Amino acid sequence: MTSSKIQDQEWDQLKELVSAILIHAGATGRTQLTENEQDLVALWKLEKEMQRGGFLHFFCSGGNAYFAHAKRCLDKLGAKKCARIITAAFQIIARVTKGFLNVPLNEIPVYLSEEELERLNELDEEYRKYSMDIRKQLPGLFESRSAI
Template sequence: METDEQRQAFEDYSFEVTRRLFDQHGGKLDQLPEKEQEVVRIWRLEADMYNGGFLQYFCNWGYENFEKTQAILTKLGAVKSLAIITEYEKTIAVLKEEERIKELWDIPRYLDEYLNEEQQQRLNELDELYWENPDDIQLLCYNYYLKQDA
């Protein structure tokens, strides 16, 4: 199987697992087997990072999901992607104590008050670095989650 086919196979599998999460389990992630929970977390990361960047991913799924995804990236050996999302989260963590933040989607509203122009530019750079696909996460996931089944 060619690497492009392997990437596509994992992407198809991740969509299938995510569909099943909602169709069979009403979106309750803890009702899926652990391996499939990990696949959903990778799907969330990839879908949101490539759609709207880290802020979209983080604000949609939260800190606990972020931490569990860090552990998955570590297990997969996706060290560059892990470094990117970790640096991004550490940069926006300055807002953790901000009283006006009632929900995660309030974070983008106040970032300008906490980050200087250089820091904001770095966040843009981090999104762009992720979009370069430095670890080829889809291929890593194929090899980790599907290869033994192929």
């Protein structure tokens, strides 16, 4: 089996696990999940949005609420480079969201400079390069959800 097929299977397993967690949470919502479950859901959200459009897409679709959990999950997985990269991206976004308290998420790009947008694109590429490290750690997540 090729490396990309294995990674696709790992991604599918992560999606299935997160779906099961969210279904189990039901109407109680994400806040009723354990800390570890919230971290895993946040990692899934990060990975999904990175595939769709990068950090800008992640943060514009509510990623601020997931940031701390995603970073903590990356730290637990030992994905130090990815944790550093997401923190750098968050700092760029935080300048806008903390400076303008009522900025709608979809308007964040309007308030970023060209340099910040370019830096986010660089961080997207850097994250994607190292995110394969995360996928290598995924099998361990399925063996014991409590390990995350």
